[in-house]
Structures are given as C-alpha cells and as structure tokens.
Amino acid sequence: MQNKKYVYLFSEGTGKMKELLGGKGANLAEMTILGIPVPQGFTVTTEACNKYYDDGKVIAQEIIDEIHKTMTKLETISGKKFGSVENPLLVSVRSGARASMPGMMDTILNLGLNDDTVEAMAKLTGNPRFAYDSYRRFIQMFADVVMEVEKRNFENILDEVKEAKGVKLDTELDADDLKEVVKKFKAFYKEAKGEEFPSDPKLQLIESITAVFRSWDNPRAIVYRRMNDIPSSWGTAVNVQAMVFGNKGETSGTGVAFSRNPSTGEKKIYAEYLMNAQGEDVVAGIRTPEDISTLEQRNPEVYKQFMDIVHTLENHYKDMQDMEFTIEDGKLYFLQTRNGKRTAQAALKIAVDLVEEGMCTKEEAILKVDPKQLDSLLHPAFDAADMKAAKVIAKGLPASPGAACGKITFTAEEAKERAEKGEKVVLVRLETSPEDIEGMVAAEGILTVRGGMTSHAAVVARGMGTCCVAGCGDLKVNEEAKTVEVNGLVLGQNDYLSIDGSTGNVYGQAIKTVEPEITGYFGTFMAWADEIRTLKVRTNADTPRDAQQAVKFGAEGIGLCRTEHMFFDENRISAMREMIVAKNEAERRKALEKLLPMQREDFEGLYEAMEYRPVTIRFLDPPLHEFLPHEDEDIRALAKEMGLTFEELKATVESLHEFNPMMGHRGCRLAVSYPEIAEMQTRAVIEAAINVKARKGYNIVPEIMIPLVGEVKELKYVKDVVTRTADAIIKEKGVDLKYMVGTMIEIPRAALTADEIAKEAEFFSFGTNDLTQMTFGFSRDDAGNFLKHYYDKKIYEFDPFAKLDQTGVGQLVQMAAEKGKATRPNIKLGICGEHGGDPSSVEFCHNIGLNYVSCSPFRVPVARLAAAHAEVKNPRK
Ligand code: PEP
Ligand code: MG
Numbered sequence: 001m002q003n004k005k006y007v008y009l010f011s012e013g014t015g016k017m018k019e020l021l022g023g024k025g026a027n028l029a030e031m032t033i034l035g036i037p038v039p040q041g042f043t044v045t046t047e048a049c050n051k052y053y054d055d056g057k058v059i060a061q062e063i064i065d066e067i068h069k070t071m072t073k074l075e076t077i078s079g080k081k082f083g084s085v086e087n088p089l090l091v092s093v094r095s096g097a098r099a100s101m102p103g104m105m106d107t108i109l110n111l112g113l114n115d116d117t118v119e120a121m122a123k124l125t126g127n128p129r130f131a132y133d134s135y136r137r138f139i140q141m142f143a144d145v146v147m148e149v150e151k152r153n154f155e156n157i158l159d160e161v162k163e164a165k166g167v168k169l170d171t172e173l174d175a176d177d178l179k180e181v182v183k184k185f186k187a188f189y190k191e192a193k194g195e196e197f198p199s200d201p202k203l204q205l206i207e208s209i210t211a212v213f214r215s216w217d218n219p220r221a222i223v224y225r226r227m228n229d230i231p232s233s234w235g236t237a238v239n240v241q242a243m244v245f246g247n248k249g250e251t252s253g254t255g256v257a258f259s260r261n262p263s264t265g266e267k268k269i270y271a272e273y274l275m276n277a278q279g280e281d282v283v284a285g286i287r288t289p290e291d292i293s294t295l296e297q298r299n300p301e302v303y304k305q306f307m308d309i310v311h312t313l314e315n316h317y318k319d320m321q322d323m324e325f326t327i328e329d330g331k332l333y334f335l336q337t338r339n340g341k342r343t344a345q346a347a348l349k350i351a352v353d354l355v356e357e358g359m360c361t362k363e364e365a366i367l368k369v370d371p372k373q374l375d376s377l378l379h380p381a382f383d384a385a386d387m388k389a390a391k392v393i394a395k396g397l398p399a400s401p402g403a404a405c406g407k408i409t410f411t412a413e414e415a416k417e418r419a420e421k422g423e424k425v426v427l428v429r430l431e432t433s434p435e436d437i438e439g440m441v442a443a444e445g446i447l448t449v450r451g452g453m454t455s456h457a458a459v460v461a462r463g464m465g466t467c468c469v470a471g472c473g474d475l476k477v478n479e480e481a482k483t484v485e486v487n488g489l490v491l492g493q494n495d496y497l498s499i500d501g502s503t504g505n506v507y508g509q510a511i512k513t514v515e516p517e518i519t520g521y522f523g524t525f526m527a528w529a530d531e532i533r534t535l536k537v538r539t540n541a542d543t544p545r546d547a548q549q550a551v552k553f554g555a556e557g558i559g560l561c562r563t564e565h566m567f568f569d570e571n572r573i574s575a576m577r578e579m580i581v582a583k584n585e586a587e588r589r590k591a592l593e594k595l596l597p598m599q600r601e602d603f604e605g606l607y608e609a610m611e612y613r614p615v616t617i618r619f620l621d622p623p624l625h626e627f628l629p630h631e632d633e634d635i636r637a638l639a640k641e642m643g644l645t646f647e648e649l650k651a652t653v654e655s656l657h658e659f660n661p662m663m664g665h666r667g668c669r670l671a672v673s674y675p676e677i678a679e680m681q682t683r684a685v686i687e688a689a690i691n692v693k694a695r696k697g698y699n700i701v702p703e704i705m706i707p708l709v710g711e712v713k714e715l716k717y718v719k720d721v722v723t724r725t726a727d728a729i730i731k732e733k734g735v736d737l738k739y740m741v742g743t744m745i746e747i748p749r750a751a752l753t754a755d756e757i758a759k760e761a762e763f764f765s766f767g768t769n770d771l772t773q774m775t776f777g778f779s780r781d782d783a784g785n786f787l788k789h790y791y792d793k794k795i796y797e798f799d800p801f802a803k804l805d806q807t808g809v810g811q812l813v814q815m816a817a818e819k820g821k822a823t824r825p826n827i828k829l830g831i832c833g834e835h836g837g838d839p840s841s842v843e844f845c846h847n848i849g850l851n852y853v854s855c856s857p858f859r860v861p862v863a864r865l866a867a868a869h870a871e872v873k874n875p876r877k
Contacts, residue, residue, distance in 0.1 A: 006048040006063045007070045009077075010040055010241075020045045022237030024096030027337050034316060036309055037333050040077050041091065041241030042070045044209055046098065049235035052213045059213070064206055071205070071240075078242050083201040087124065088117040090134070090243040093208040095215060097236040100338050103456050104224045104437075105215040105236060106145040108208045109278060110138035110243060114199035118182075122175075130248045132178035133170075137278065139185045139197060142204065146211040149192045157184045171276060205240070212238045220437045226791065226798055227441070229840055241335065244328040247278050251299075254279050254326040255289065257306075259314040262322070262342040263398060265349030265521075269310050272452050279324060279335075282452070288471055289452045302332050313337050318359050319368060320350050343401055344373040348521040355528075362528045363872045369525065371839040371865040376402060376466070377522060378553070378858050380513030382500065387511065390498070393486045394506040396447065396472025399458035401502035403513050404445025404467040408493050410479050412439020419443065426497045428484055430477055432457040440466065445499045447506060449475045467501035475506075518553065518861065526554065526861060529868035534876045535845060536852035537863045538614070540832055542566060544605035550857035554864050557614035558606065559765060559854020560705075560832035563681060564622050566602045567595070573627060577638055580624045581652045585676060592680040599681065603688035607700050616703040616765065616832075616854075618744065619681050619718075620670055623661035628653050662770075662779065667708020668718050675721045682725040690735050702739045705765060710749040712756040719760055742828070745816050746770035754816035758823035765854070766813050768833030768841075772800050775809045801834060804841035814848045821849075830854055839866035846870035 013021050013029030021029060025043030032038055048063050075081050080089035090112040095105035113121070118135045122128035136158075144151040161181050162173065173181070189197045198204055215221060216236045225232060246254030255273025260266060271292035274282055282289050296303040306325065309332075313321045322340030326333050342350065351365040360368075382390070382403045406424035409415045412435065415427045419442035427443035429436065431450045440446055440460060445467040448457045452471055461468030476485040482493050489508055491497065496510040518526060538559030539550035543566075547558060567576040575598070579591035606615055629635045632650070639649040658664035671678035682704065689700040704722055709715045719741050730737050743760075745751050746767030754764070773780045778787075780801055790796040804810050813831070820827045830852040835841035837859030845853050846867060855863050871877065 003062060003066075004047070005066075006045050006051075007042055007066045008045065009042045009070060009073060010038065011077075013043065018098050019234075020047065020237070022046055022096035022098055022239075023100050023338055024094065024336050025237045025239050028239065028241070030316075031313070031334060031337060034312065036312070037331075039242040039244045039333050039335065040074060041239060042067075042074060043096070044238040044240070046235040046237045049213045049216060049237065050233070052210070053217075053235070057214070059206065059210055067206065067209065067240075068202065071202075074240075074242065080242070082112055082205075083114075083117060085116045085120045088112055088120050090117075090121075091205070091240050092243055093205070093212060094239050094241070095212045095236045096239050097216070097230070098234045099228065099230050100341070101221060101224050101228075101230070102341065103433075103460065104221040105218070106212055107280075108138070108141050108145055108211070109280070110134045111142070111204050111208055112201040112243075113138045114201065116199075117201070125248060127248060128175035129173075129178060130245065132175055132182055133173075133247055134245065134278075136178055136181045136185055137280075139182065139189065142208065143185075143189050143192075143197070145215075146207050147189075147193055149189060153188060153192070154185055157181065157188060209238050209240070212236065220435060222791065223437050223441075229798070229803070232794055232797060244326045244331075244333045244335075245278075246274075246326040246328065247276055248329055250276055251330045252276060252326075252328050254282060254324075255292070256282055257292065257310060257321075257323045257325060258340050259310050259321045259323075260340075260346070260350055262320070262340050262346055263401065265320075265342065265346030265353070267353060269307065271306075271310075273325075279326070288450070288473075299327070299330060302327055302330065305332050309334055315359075318354065318364070320346075339368075344369075344376045345401060345521075347373055348377075348525045352521045352524050363532065365525075366529055366532060366865070366868050366872055369865065371842075371862045371869065374522075374861045374865060375858070377516060377518075378861065381516055382498070383512035383514045385512075390507045390509065390511050392505045393489060393508040394472050394474040396469040396474075396504045396506060397452065397458070398500070398502050398504040399470040400446075400461035400466060400468035402445070402467035403498070403500050403502075403511070404443075405496060405498040405510050405513060406444040408484060408491055408495055408497050409439075409443070410477065410482055410484075410493065412436035414493075415439035416442045426499060428475070428477060428497070429457070430479075432460070445469070445501065447472060447475070447497065447499050449473060449477055461501070467499060469499045469501055469504050469506060472504075472506060526864060529865045530554070533864065533867035533871045535842070535850065535867035535870065537860055537867060538616075538830065538832075538852050538854035539857050539860055540836070540854050541606070541857060543602075544609040546857050547606055547609035550860055551609065551611075551613075553857055553860040555613075555857065555860045556852070557616070557854075558610060559616050559830050559836070559852060561606060561615065561617045562621065563599065563618060564620055564627075566599065567627065572598055574638065574641055576627050577629070578642060579677075580627055580656070581642070581649065583652075585674075588674060589676050592676055596680050596684055599684035600688045600691075603684055603702075604692050607688060607692040607698065608696060611696075612698050612700075614701065614703060616705050616742075616763075616830075617681075617685050618705040618707050619668070620677055621667050621707040623658060623664050623666045624670070625653075625656050625658065625661060628656060662773065662781075668706045668714055669708065671706070671718045671721065672714055675718070678718055678721045679725045682722045683729060686726045686729045686737065686739065689737055689739070690729075690733055693735070693737065700737075703763060704739060704741045705744060705763075706741070707744045707767065708746060708770065709743045709757065710747040712753065712760055715743050715757060715760045740828075744770075744832070745813075746774070746833075748774055748812060751812040751816035754819035755823045758820040758827055761820075761827070762824070763828035763830070764816065764820050766816070766829075766831040766833060766850075768804060768809060768813070768831060768835045769801065771812065771833065772805065772809050775812060776800060776805070803838050804833075804835040804844055806841075806844050810844055810848075813844075817848055817850065828852075837863050839863075839869070842866035843870040843873070846876070847874055849876075 010032045015030030018026040021043045082089045093108045122131035140154040143149040253275040257271030261270045272289035320340045323337045324335040347369045406426040409425040498507040498511040538557040539555035540560040541547040575594040582588035740762040742763030744767040829850045832854040836853035837855030
C-alpha cells in the first residue's frame, strides 16, 4: 500500500488544494503554475497537523522522513544545500491554515543558520553584516517561538549593544557589533534553557514545524477561530520556503502590497516597503515604511515587473490580493498572495466594482463579502454637531474606519476588564501584537503610536471592523505612569479620547457618535443580495422606533414582538404589577383594563411603522416575578399605591417565588392559568388592527403567537380563548379582518410532536433561545460562566446560544419543520431566536426550507446577505 503523502513541493500542488495545503500553500502552488517568481519550497499538509494532535502532539517518524526527503528535492531545485558550509540553503517556516488568520500563528525566518553556515553566508555574499543580522534574528525568533524564551530578553541585549555603541538604529550596527550580539544571544539562550542553541539545521526544521503545529492551538488562535467560525478540525499546514533576503543591503528590500486599497476599496495598488529590511520590520511597525511610488525612482524595472505581477494575480484570482514581496539584490520575488482582508466599505466597493468591470457575476460578488463584516457599517460615526467643537490633538494613519470614543486604557488586559464592567475604552498602545487580540475585541477603538497601514493593529482591526488609528507618532505613551502626552497635553486613564479611523484624527475629548445609513455601494450591493435571496428577513422589534430602524435596514416584517417588553416602562409597570399580584379574577381583570389601552396603542404604533408588512405578536411570556419589586422599599411604595399593607404585598411577592423561573409559570402557562390575560392581549391586537386599517387603509393580518407550548392541547386551549375573543370583536365591529394564530417551537416536546401541534398552529416560529436552553439543559443566563471552560477544553468550539447547534438543536428544528409541513403543507415557518441574525444559522434555515428568519434590527442587513450567500451556494429558485 502506498503511504499517505504528507508533504508537497510547491510544484506538486494546485490552487484547488486549499483543504490539504492551506490557503497559503495552495496559492504558492498556483503562483508557481502561473510562472510568478516564487522562492520554491514545500508544504506539510493540514492532515499532518491533525495527525500530530491525534498522535498526542508528536510528529510521526514517517512524516519527519518525508520532510527530510522533500528537503533534498528542494536542495536540487534551489541548487543550494541545507546546512552546507559552501552554499547553504536557508528557509522560512510559516503557518498556513485553510482560512487566513493573520498574525495568529507563528513564523520562523532564516532557518538553517549556525556558526558555520553564517560564515558561509558572509563569504558568499561578501556581506558579513547581512549574514550576522540574519543570524541574530533567527536566534531570537527560534528561541521565542520554538523554545519559549521571551523575545523581550533579546531586545534588551540588542538595546544594550546599541547604547554601548552610542547608536539608535539597528542599521547603525556593523558586522562586528552583530557578531557580538549573536554571542550574547547564544550565551543568554544557554543560561535560560540550560543547553546550547541547536546548531543542526535538520533539528531546527523539525522543531520549528512542531512549533507551528503547536501554535494552531495557542490562545489567540483559539479566540480568532471562535470569532471567525473556523473549526479546530481544519488544522494548519506549514510552508517551508527558500529564503530570499530583503536585508542584504541597499539594493534589497521587502514589502506588503494590496492590489486595491484595503481601507477604501479604491482601484489603486496600495503597497508599502522598506529597503534593507526583513518582512517582520514592515509588519511589526517598528520602522514606518515607504510608499511603493518611490520604488519607481529607485528601480524602474523592478517597479514595472512588480506592477505587472500584481495585475496578473488580481486578474487570476478575480479579487483584491494581499501579497508579500522581497527584492534580493535587485531581483523581485513574491512570497505569498491571498485574498486581502479589507474593511466593510472596501469590501462593498470592490464587490460592486468587480461586477461593473466584468470581472465577476453578481452571485460571485455576493460571496466576496462576509455577512458579519456589514456589522461594522452599522456602527457609529461622529455626530456632526458635536464635531464643531472638537479639536484635533494628533493625527495618525486612517487604518480602519469608523468612529470611537472611550476612556484611555493602556493594556489589552485592562481593556478587557474595563469593557466587561461596562466601560467604553480606547486601547492606546505603542504597537499591538497578536497577544492583544482580546483587548482589541473589547475596545471601542485602537490607537497605536507606531506602525503602518499593514501593521498588526491595522490588519486585525480592519478584520474585526473596529475603528483604528495607527502610527500616531505624536503620542508619548508612558505605560508605567499610565499617561499619554500629546504636544504638552497629558491625559490619564480616566480621560476620554475620540478617534476617527477614516481620517486618522485623534481628539482629546468625548465626542458623540451617530448611526449610519445604507446608501451608495452598500445600497447597490444589498439590492443585489435581495434580488438573489429566497429566504425572507424579518425583525424582532417591540417598539415603533426599533421597527422603523429595522425597516430602514430592509426588514420585511416583524417576526417577534415580545409584548412583555412593553410593560417595563416606568409609568406602566405598576399596572402590570397590579395584574400580577391580583388575588382573584375580578382584581386581575381590573388591572388588565388599565393595560389594554396601553397595549392597543403600542400595537397601533407597530402596525403603522410596518405599514403593509406582516407583524407577529407574541403573547406574554416571562416569569411574572421578573416584574415584581424585590427590595422592601419598592414593595412598600407599591403597597401604598395599591392600598395594601406592606406585609400583605410582601407575602404575595414571596408566594410568587419560583425555584427555576425559566421552567416555571411562564409562556402559555400563564394564559392557561389566567385566560383573561390572553383575552386582553387579543383584544388589543385586533382592535389596533381595525383602528389602523380604518385610519391608514393597511390590510393588516395580525399573527398571534403563543409561546412555550409543549402540548397541542394547551395550544388549543389558549387558541380557543383567542379566536373566541377575536371573532366576537370582529363581529361586533362588523369589519372584515383576517388574523392567524400560531406558536413558537421552543420546547423539545413541541418539536417532537410538531405534527400534532400543526393541527392547531397556522405558523411555527422557532424560539431557538429556549430550544437551545432546554435541549442542552444549559441556563441561557448562566451558561456563559462555564462555557469558557468548554472552549478551552475544545468540548465546544462556539457558543450554542449565538450560533445554532446544527447537530442537536438543528435536528429538532428540521424535524419539526418537516412534521409541521406533513400536517399542514402551507404552514409558515420562521425562526426568531438570536440565531436568526447569525450567518451560519441563517444558511441552515435556508437549507431546511424555512420561510423567514427574524433578528434584531441591526442584524437585518447581515441576515439579508447571509440569506443571499445561502441561495448562491444552495439555490432554491
Ligand atoms: C426564544 O426563546 O428563542 C425566543 C425568541 O423567545 P425569548 O428569547 O423571548 O425567550
Ligand atoms: Mg423563548
């Protein structure tokens, strides 16, 4: 039997092999086919990574042998030899998962150097400074990434050598200085690890590949995967690529290029580079890079070749490319290409432009924008009135658009802590590193002192849709004193900063923010999404204001109005409380009389806001005690208002206590106990519809939804109350009004008996919040506290309350939908749990044939696009 192949030369792969070779590996293979000058190498597959984990975090000997064998082939291709003291082959070792995860995993450059090969490099290039510069970088990277010796230690040594020499920049150190640095680095390594720095290139290679596999599971990669729906089962590939050097002197350089502007989407090549540098210098933002236009003067030939390759790659992939390139002694190489991360604005502009340029179809363009990204467009910009008094105190690079305002925080940890306490914070850093990811997620905005548009902070912030201003050199950050000084103005951690990621402006004050609108490219793009999709999108809204906002965002109806939310209002809650503490039906009816006009008025407002669109109104659902006063002081006040004694009311409140309210007296159970509640709500729904129809002429068909049903007879009981009441009103008023009665499917028993339930229900709406709670047996209010342990231990990879668990809960949904249709073929099916706005869950709903999803107003555009994605991938039309 032929052994499984775990290692592929770039020349053995193709662009289609992303699952096996990872995105980077597949693209390197494709670039090789296209004839782009790519330093050659090989890819260790994602299957090797998975095997590494399956085998208990060791690389199997057969894979190690295959790696060494392939290295021999690379030696032949490159004409160099790994570990040779005459013409040594040096390589880079980089991660490359199926989906790009910038900065989340580890990279090692210059591998293959030791005390002998470094001398060979020095001789070969006639440039000992370059050789020793590469060597010291390698020692530091290997020690940090592979052996976990913190790089800060090496940076300190380097600083000491520079200080002793009285220079500021690394480039001011000569070969002898760097030799000294190497000696000190190795001595430090020996002290820290108790052994010599490994000099055998083969060992260095296997250790480095192991480190990259290991980094697939580092905490920042896990956080990133969870945020981006990347399953851990994908694993990462590892690319081993022959080194080319951008730090060989003044005719060498390195840079990063985007075929279009990643921030605005403008059709103009956007690239930055540094001469005499390695890639990490550009990305880490330690030196601020130059614009590519200056390369034209420096080396017109290379510039032209560069521009040609960028065009070739964009035309080939039919999308904006993000590329790394290196010039070695005047010769240009492309080290990688991938579809570039971009801001939401840029994503929309690029998608629309590509269709208009004839590069792709609308369907292809739709798939180029990640639905989740739209979220950032729905986020605030600065309020124009407030801006009049705003004073710019500094300016940086506009790295990721949007506006943010918050109190200053200096570390990622603190940003996370303060945000958890509900504070709005702006994270201010010299530069960010991948460990800062959680703080960056928590912050309103990110401001860095150093770094260009392609620095870590900029790339990550754009991916997250968080506002970011980078490279703001006017700031003097004192992390210890927790202050930042800008031209004499000193601000501390309780002061506000506002930043504008579209202009790069920084303001030393709080500025109000406002919500954006769907216009321009956004409007065009969303119109295409609507043309394509077959799944309808409704909204969960309880107030006319939310309903109007949702309509602006494209909602096609209300899928859930939670009527209890209408009673939390300060001047309504006492009527509600009276209803709850009523001792008998007569008292309850008296309180319900007070609630009726309020409820009717609310429904009129909703119907008017939605005009002709359908509105689903859910009857009272939550445990009643949520409305009761708990503090003695409040009980006393309410008792007074109701003409009761404190003791009397307190006793009633205590009698309403439930041990497990989520599974207690809530949902349709309330209407079973007290049908007069359902009567009042029916009256409000029907009378409001009659009134609005008379006033505006809208042909409203109210959809009354009974929650938390688990048994058809309980639904029938409540439905009978509803129809009796509604029919009497309609008859009495002599009007022609249709209405529907349906139910939520949110209890597993309802899903299991959906065929029976459908006999009484004209529609189902899946309440996947409760259905998830009851299927997992996880309290929706408490699960957050312990689920983090499940993520750490990889038992669950995502929050089932945010993303539908398709295997378990989804199975119930699908089964109930099928059973419902079997009984009532034209039954209307929707979902109104939080999952209605989550792209992968929306796709699931499309695939199982639901009619609509319903989500909060701000997620409506996300759901519209997700529904279009689903249609393109799995057409129903
Ligand atoms: C649900 O349970 O999914 C639902 C939408 O209802 P609520 O969140 O109000 O319980
Ligand atoms: Mg519910």
